Amino acid sequence: MSDVQNQNGELLLRTAQNMIVENDDIADTLVLRRPPARAEVMAEICRQLEPFQADDGRTITGATVISKDLSIDSLAVMDMVMDLEDQFDVSIPMNVVAEIQTVDELADTILALSARR
Amino acid sequence: MGLFDRHAGLLDAYRDVRTTGADPFQIRMERVLSPTEAIINGKKTLLVGTNNYFGLTFDPSCMEAAIEAIRAEGTGTTGSRIANGSYSEHVALEQEIAEFYGKKHCMVFTTGYQANLGIIATLVGPDDFLLIDADSHASIYDACKQTQAEVVRFKHNDPASLEARLRRIGDKPGNKLVVLEGIYSMLGDSAPLKEFVAVCKKHGAYVLVDEAHSMGALGEHGRGLSEAVGVLDDCHFIVGTFSKTLGAIGGYCVSDDPDFDILRVTTRSYMFTASLPPSIVASVRQALREVKARPELRKQLWDNVATLYDGLAAQGFKLGPEHGPVVGVHLPDRMTAIGFWRAMLDAGIYVNVAVPPATPNGVSLLRCSLCAVHTREQLEHMIEVMTGIGRQMGVLTPKLRVVGGNR
Numbered sequence: 001m002s003d004v005q006n007q008n009g010e011l012l013l014r015t016a017q018n019m020i021v022e023n024d025d026i027a028d029t030l031v032l033r034r035p036p037a038r039a040e041v042m043a044e045i046c047r048q049l050e051p052f053q054a055d056d057g058r059t060i061t062g063a064t065v066i067s068k069d070l071s072i073d074s075l076a077v078m079d080m081v082m083d084l085e086d087q088f089d090v091s092i093p094m095n096v097v098a099e100i101q102t103v104d105e106l107a108d109t110i111l112a113l114s115a116r117r
Numbered sequence: 118m119g120l121f122d123r124h125a126g127l128l129d130a131y132r133d134v135r136t137t138g139a140d141p142f143q144i145r146m147e148r149v150l151s152p153t154e155a156i157i158n159g160k161k162t163l164l165v166g167t168n169n170y171f172g173l174t175f176d177p178s179c180m181e182a183a184i185e186a187i188r189a190e191g192t193g194t195t196g197s198r199i200a201n202g203s204y205s206e207h208v209a210l211e212q213e214i215a216e217f218y219g220k221k222h223c224m225v226f227t228t229g230y231q232a233n234l235g236i237i238a239t240l241v242g243p244d245d246f247l248l249i250d251a252d253s254h255a256s257i258y259d260a261c262k263q264t265q266a267e268v269v270r271f272k273h274n275d276p277a278s279l280e281a282r283l284r285r286i287g288d289k290p291g292n293k294l295v296v297l298e299g300i301y302s303m304l305g306d307s308a309p310l311k312e313f314v315a316v317c318k319k320h321g322a323y324v325l326v327d328e329a330h331s332m333g334a335l336g337e338h339g340r341g342l343s344e345a346v347g348v349l350d351d352c353h354f355i356v357g358t359f360s361k362t363l364g365a366i367g368g369y370c371v372s373d374d375p376d377f378d379i380l381r382v383t384t385r386s387y388m389f390t391a392s393l394p395p396s397i398v399a400s401v402r403q404a405l406r407e408v409k410a411r412p413e414l415r416k417q418l419w420d421n422v423a424t425l426y427d428g429l430a431a432q433g434f435k436l437g438p439e440h441g442p443v444v445g446v447h448l449p450d451r452m453t454a455i456g457f458w459r460a461m462l463d464a465g466i467y468v469n470v471a472v473p474p475a476t477p478n479g480v481s482l483l484r485c486s487l488c489a490v491h492t493r494e495q496l497e498h499m500i501e502v503m504t505g506i507g508r509q510m511g512v513l514t515p516k517l518r519v520v521g522g523n524r
Contacts, residue, residue: 073473073479074474075473075474075479076479078251079251079478082251082270082271082272082278085281085282086278086281089281089285090285091269091282091285091286092269093268093269094268094269094270095267095268117285
């Protein structure tokens with residue numbers, strides 16, 4: 001088995017699972033990635049939150065409180081979480097999302113779920 | 118901090134809405150004249166926003182059945198089925214709905230909201246998984262708050278997004294329940310149900326379909342999307358409502374599961390609320406007979422859908438993705454939507470206005486729902502009025518001239 005790179009240059013780890021040949025047209029390819037680095041997760045969260053940045057020019061940091069410091073409603077937060085889920089191949093239950101306050105907590109949740117995968 | 122301080126943001130938004138001079142959330146129908154007309158602000162108004170898909174609210178046979186039931190059994194049951202017992206008519210209604218779907222069991226609820234809330238929250242518990250479409254109705258979201266199951270959302274109408282989430286659950290123990298809707302209430306789009314069911318089968322997930330807006334409208338017999346795409350047997354639970362096509366109020370769930378009836382003593386929204394009054398049960402039973410006996414109502418409804426949808430699309434309005442008994446008209450922002458809504462009301466046409474946070478993806482919409490008994494003249498008049506307002510408000514400028522829908 002050898003490691004392969006995807007089109008973004010990320011290193012994908014080939015596992016036994018993605019050798020399974022699915023013969024129906026709805027199967028999604030099973031490619032398990034190595035758990036992402038924290039910096040990668042933070043960068044992606046910040047990129048997603050950028051459009052909701054407050055007018056006062058404060059940059060988004062780990063301590064940013066998502067629902068208070070940004071102009072984003074709870075529905076938009078849940079939609080962003082769906083994108084992050086697919087990007088990092090984890091599912092974050094809705095009750096867990098409800099508890100998350102800061103960017104740091106969101107990143108930690110994603111990292112913890114990836115490590116458990 | 119006062120009790121109402123947390124609503125400050127909403128109060129501000131609401132104040133914005135009221136500056137238009139009318140409050141879309143407190144419309145008073147001074148007198149309802151028919152399924153398609155009412156007096157509002159002293160003026161005869163065309164109703165195109167009441168989910169009255171078959172126009173059965175004024176059906177003489179349904180009205181007579183209700184009146185007769187009141188004379189025979191009184192105005193109300195004054196208690197729940199568990200405490201006060203069931204009337205024979207409750208049981209008969211349940212049998213008739215079960216038969217309509219060809220399912221073994223049916224439970225009737227006092228509202229459609231309570232049906233979703235109670236059934237979904239009770240079917241899954243600790244260590245189970247509940248997967249819901251991102252654009253689900255509020256009753257489904259509220260059920261999520263009442264269950265201890267792990268709740269995950271998937272992208273609207275996206276079977277691949279559901280599959281990714283089912284795959285991540287993998288072989289963890291626990292039941293998986295997937296909740297879908299036949300037709301979504303804001304944009305009138307229907308679910309790719311066949312594809313969803315295939316994904317659920319592959320991953321061993323139970324399927325619940327809410328046919329609130331599709332019962333009557335879809336399928337050869339009006340059973341809904343599950344009938345129309347031939348997967349009724351693969352749907353473990355079908356939920357529906359009496360308050361749209363059937364013209365009254367109430368909800369139901371049907372299933373073939375042999376242990377289904379245990380839900381009668383575990384589902385709190387069934388146990389702890391008064392049961393449907395005799396008049397409603399009687400009018401719904403008659404309405405169901407009408408749905409079975411008059412398939413032409415379904416054809417009339419879809420003819421009207423085509424008239425309104427195609428007419429608005431031809432004028433350049435941006436609409437929901439496909440023909441549906443609900444036609445959602447996209448407008449650029451909240452204030453435009455409310456201004457447009459107000460102008461339509463002044464012109465004697467009532468539709469719903471739907472603005473964030475009640476809408477998916479923060480869109481602002483005029484939500485029109487069609488009725489089998491709307492006349493072509495009524496709808497052509499409406500298209501004319503909307504086109505006029507659209508031009509006045511600059512909504513139909515060339516830049517926004519997007520023809521709605523790839524059907």
